[in-house]
Amino acid sequence: MSFENQTRDQIQTLLAEQRAHLEDLKGRGLSLDLTRGKPSAEQLDLSMALLDLPGEDYRAADGTDTRNYGGLLGLKELREIFAPILRAPVEQVVAGDNASLAMMHDNLVFALLHGTVDSPRPWGEEETVKFICPVPGYDRHFALTEAYGIEMIPVDLHDDGPDVAAVRELVKDPQVKGMWLVPTHGNPTGVVVSEAVAADLAALETAAPDFRIFWDNAYAVHHLDQEETKSADILGLCAASGHPDRPICFASTSKITFAGSGVCFLASSPANVAWYLKHLGKRTIGPDKVNQLRHARFLRDTEGVHQLMARHREILAPKFAQVISILADRLGGHGVAQWTEPRGGYFVSLDVVDGTASRVIELTRDAGVAMTPAGAAFPHGNDPRNRNIRIAPSYPTRADLEIAIDVLATCVLIAAAEQSLAS
CATH class of the missing domain: 3.90.1150.10 (Aspartate Aminotransferase, domain 1)
Structure with a gap:
């Protein structure tokens, strides 16, 4: 120019x-x-009514006293609201505290320390761990990866998603363990990953058996026009391609309700969810269920979102x-x-x-x-x-x-x- x-x-x-x-x-x-x-x-200001909830009725739909310990999965009534947005069965959705970035951090650290469900060894025992990074991308993803000494490999981001041909070549390296991706209204370009590109990523043959796509759907419902773009069904596509454990999906209410007092979500395969909860249980006894209850009552249902x-x-x-x-x-x-x-x-x-x-x-x-x-x-x-x-x-x-x-x-x-x- x-x-x-x-x-x-x-x-x-x-x-x-x-x-x-x-x-x-x-x-x-x-x-x-x-x-x-x-x-x-x-x-x-749109969400100020949250501050008046849940009031004196602090019990969840199943009778859980939300003021007490427990419930690593999070409240079912809130997971039911966000499961359609994540395009996942409610049983495969975890509701956590306020930051999806914390969930991404934990998944990365758990993999480094323990390996994933299909890892031959903990990632931290590998000579090198590499992540594919579509660019331009989200700076906090890159900062997190850099903080743990993971080598980052940039690939171009096209109008329909990352350069699949470049990704296909990179995953021939067994040290390439994963990739970052903001699939819908991406940060900062606004790119939406097409269903075709998502299908290609789901079907990739990777040298690493434990290759992961960190699918950060932070802007799944953040549309600027009335035609609401639906995120690709990465969980379904990966399962159909024989790689059900490949994607780990993240989302949050950070830009839906209160940025610092929202709820985050993880969706993945049953095996990945069980693996995540096993390690999460050593870090916490459970999320802020009072906040989850107020969100469920404020939002009411998926249409309310x-x-x-x-x-x-x-x-x-x-x-x-x-x-x-x-x-x-x-x-x-x-x-x-x-x-x-x-x-x-x-x-x-x-x-x-x-x-x-x-x-x-x-x-x-x-x-x-x-x-x-x-x-x-x-x-x-x-x-x-x-x-x-x-x-x-x-x-x-x-x-x-x-x-x-x-x-x-x-x-x-x-x-x-x-x-x-x-x-």
């Missing part, structure tokens, strides 16, 4: 104009945050439309950026001129707008083209978002002009 049909003098004029505009924006004393996909206060998410959509969709509109208006005529127009999820992925993303982030920070670091969507924060920037529109007000994206677009133009003139 570069300036199209512009002379050097025109680029110099543009650079001077954008620098002057940025100085004007700096003069406003901005302190704006687009770093993470946090729900706004307006979204959190979709109804609540429709109210989220009313808040979020205009913000995403605002981001796309400003980017198109400010950058569309210059040929220096491309961006996604997601149909769901929490992010817009912006690609700027190669080699300039870190400069753009430096400029936005100096102007008072905090962004996720350049390269965050790649293992070790290393974007080989130094071009990808993640935009998180959810948290700011509409007024603040307009200013923040104006700052961002201005910085994209400055960085592109600086590089063009330096070449």
Whole structure:
């Protein structure tokens, strides 16, 4: 990407104009945050009724006193609500505490310490453990893998999911034990893994008998238009392909109810669920069942989840439309950026001129707008083209978002002009 049909003098004029505009924006004393996909206060207000639940009736449908110990699987009435979303039988769904990331962490650590149900030995006893990482991807997945010394192998993420041909070659290596994937409205691109790609991943012949797909369906119900995209049935596809233990699915209510006080879920094969609960039972006596009960009563049923998410959509969709509109208006005529127009999820992925993303982030920070670091969507924060920037529109007000994206677009133009003139 570069300036199209512009002379050097025109680029110099543009650079001077954008620098002057940025100085004007700096003069406003901005302190704006687009770093993470946090729900706004307006979204959190949608679930305030949770604070009045469960009231004096604290017993679950089966008579369980939710105030007491026990119940590693979690409350059945809540698992019944989310089983259709996870496309899993309720018996194969575990409801936990507030963070699906904690479940991912535990599954990774349990595999390193003990091996999985089909491991020849604990992963930690292997010379090397490798994970496939579709990019751009979720920075917290990569940070977790890095923390335990697992080698990360980037593969390109296409419009319908990861590059299956590349994955097929990589899994010929027995040290490749797994892969990360956000299948629906992926972070940060908004990509949805197609049923065909999911079927290919399910049918892969892998050198490692214990190869796992960590299927993080964090945005399964987070749609930005009324056509609600259904996640691929990875559990069914893997079972039909003779690999029932391959997928471990995760989800949570973190961006459905309260981000810090929600409930997380795991769904997998009966063998994997039993393995997980066996090791989980050494770490905890049971989840917060009072919180699970209040969620079950607040959401009522699966349709109640979709109804609540429709109210989220009313808040979020205009913000995403605002981001796309400003980017198109400010950058569309210059040929220096491309961006996604997601149909769901929490992010817009912006690609700027190669080699300039870190400069753009430096400029936005100096102007008072905090962004996720350049390269965050790649293992070790290393974007080989130094071009990808993640935009998180959810948290700011509409007024603040307009200013923040104006700052961002201005910085994209400055960085592109600086590089063009330096070449």
